[in-house]
Amino acid sequence: MTGLDIGTSKICAAIAGVSPDGKIEIRGIGLAEAKGINKGFVSSLDKLIDSVSTAVKAAEDEAGVKAHNVVTNISGSSVAGKLNEGLVHLSRRGREITRRDINGAIETTKNISLTLERDFLYCVPQEFVVDDNAGVEDALGLFGTKLKVRLYVITALATHIQNISKAVSYAGYELTDIVPTLVASASCILRDEHKENGTLVIDMGGGITELAIYKNGMLRFFDSVNVGGMDLTASLSAHFKISFESAEMIKRKCAGISKEDLSKEKKSIFDVDNRHVTVNSIIINNLLKERFEEIFYILNDRLKSSEFFSDSMPAFMVTGGSSLLSGAHESFEDLLNIPIKRWRIEEIDADPSYLSNPVYSAAISLAKYGLDKEKKPGRTYSRGKSFLLDSVSRMRAFLDDYF
Ligand SMILES: Nc1ncnc2c1ncn2[C@@H]1O[C@H](COP(=O)(O)OP(=O)(O)OP(=O)(O)O)[C@@H](O)[C@H]1O
Numbered sequence: 001m002t003g004l005d006i007g008t009s010k011i012c013a014a015i016a017g018v019s020p021d022g023k024i025e026i027r028g029i030g031l032a033e034a035k036g037i038n039k040g041f042v043s044s045l046d047k048l049i050d051s052v053s054t055a056v057k058a059a060e061d062e063a064g065v066k067a068h069n070v071v072t073n074i075s076g077s078s079v080a081g082k083l084n085e086g087l088v089h090l091s092r093r094g095r096e097i098t099r100r101d102i103n104g105a106i107e108t109t110k111n112i113s114l115t116l117e118r119d120f121l122y123c124v125p126q127e128f129v130v131d132d133n134a135g136v137e138d139a140l141g142l143f144g145t146k147l148k149v150r151l152y153v154i155t156a157l158a159t160h161i162q163n164i165s166k167a168v169s170y171a172g173y174e175l176t177d178i179v180p181t182l183v184a185s186a187s188c189i190l191r192d193e194h195k196e197n198g199t200l201v202i203d204m205g206g207g208i209t210e211l212a213i214y215k216n217g218m219l220r221f222f223d224s225v226n227v228g229g230m231d232l233t234a235s236l237s238a239h240f241k242i243s244f245e246s247a248e249m250i251k252r253k254c255a256g257i258s259k260e261d262l263s264k265e266k267k268s269i270f271d272v273d274n275r276h277v278t279v280n281s282i283i284i285n286n287l288l289k290e291r292f293e294e295i296f297y298i299l300n301d302r303l304k305s306s307e308f309f310s311d312s313m314p315a316f317m318v319t320g321g322s323s324l325l326s327g328a329h330e331s332f333e334d335l336l337n338i339p340i341k342r343w344r345i346e347e348i349d350a351d352p353s354y355l356s357n358p359v360y361s362a363a364i365s366l367a368k369y370g371l372d373k374e375k376k377p378g379r380t381y382s383r384g385k386s387f388l389l390d391s392v393s394r395m396r397a398f399l400d401d402y403f
């Protein structure tokens with residue numbers, strides 16, 4: 001199983017298998033420059049196919065096996081989460097709720113969620129409402145006159161899904177699933193108690209930052225914003241009037257937004273773009289901190305739209321390459337006023353440097369997601385069927401996991 005993370009700044013493939021003792025092991029990781037992709041959307045099919053092939057081939061070389069089945073991600077502004085409700089009337093005097101009624105309510109909700117332009121990606125039933133009683137976890141067998149289901153559904157533009165699918169298939173791999181990036185990462189890095197008690201998960205990548213909130217064991221909120229580490233790099237590039245690549249190199253080498261980074265002055269000279277650039281750490285770090293805070297306030301506005309977000313949440317976790325910026329963790333912690341929980345992918349055999357690296361976490365999580373789903377019965381859409389033609393049965397198979 002190959003997890004393929006199509007990111008704005010890199011494409012990462014992770015080939016995973018199951019060892020004789022049943023443990024998932026990462027056998028190879030490959031990276032390629034992200035070409036043909038812009039903030040999650042395909043901007044050139046040929047270039048994206050090339051990048052995907054390069055990343056997967058590098059992973060194949062390390063693993064010593066050929067990749068076949070691929071689970072990939074989808075991100076960007078077309079991916080959206082929404083709470084939808086579907087209602088079925090049972091009988092005026094009330095009767096016992098059957099599995100058919102539950103499926104009917106879900107079917108109704110599904111029809112509300114899927115429009116002509118949007119296709120299904122992921123959903124989680126949040127609760128049932130029987131008559132006027134909300135908060136019903138399991139409606140089967142209860143008496144009622146009407147049944148409502150609240151379903152949190154993530155969809156994306158159908159054309160967006162089709163373009164990503166086409167790139168992976170044309171690169172020569174069989175696409176078995178497409179998952180919103182943070183849904184895969186969260187299912188790998190969060191333990192049950194984090195999902196139960198309430199955790200905010202942030203993936204701050206290059207061009208996109210994704211947000212997810214888990215509470216009472218399930219996903220409650222998902223959103224993404226087209227901001228990320230590239231905006232920080234762009235502000236350095238504009239400040240020094242140097243290329244984006246040179247600014248990226250300077251950012252990775254000597255920038256940071258921790259309290260120490262902001263107060264300790266250090267001057268460095270870089271030979272970039274055919275000239276000497278003098279970098280005063282106090283100036284650039286304060287510039288980055290300002291930009292980081294602007295990004296945070298955009299994210300905070302989105303978070304505030306969720307009833308599940310509050311500063312009394314027990315923890316948040318942050319992943320994505322931008323979390324490697326010195327001081328990013330503590331800055332998020334100060335701004336959110338929520339304690340950070342460090343993560344490390346557990347229960348997977350791999351080179352230890354892979355398991356805590358936020359740049360690899362999505363690809364590893366996607367591979368694990370694919371292997372976990374393969375074990376479950378009812379996921380009939382996966383092998384030998386066209387992923388594209390199968391949105392409705394994908395949704396049905398998905399719900400089979402719950403009911
Ligand atoms: N050591 C580092 N210090 C600071 N920033 C870093 C470091 N390493 C990577 N980054 C930043 O991380 C970002 C890339 O992160 P990541 O690999 O998670 O993004 P992506 O998955 O390609 O993009 P996206 O998820 O936004 O589509 C870049 O903006 C890069 O500058």
Ligand SMILES: [Mg+2]
Binds near residue numbers: 006008181206320
């Ligand atoms: Mg990413």
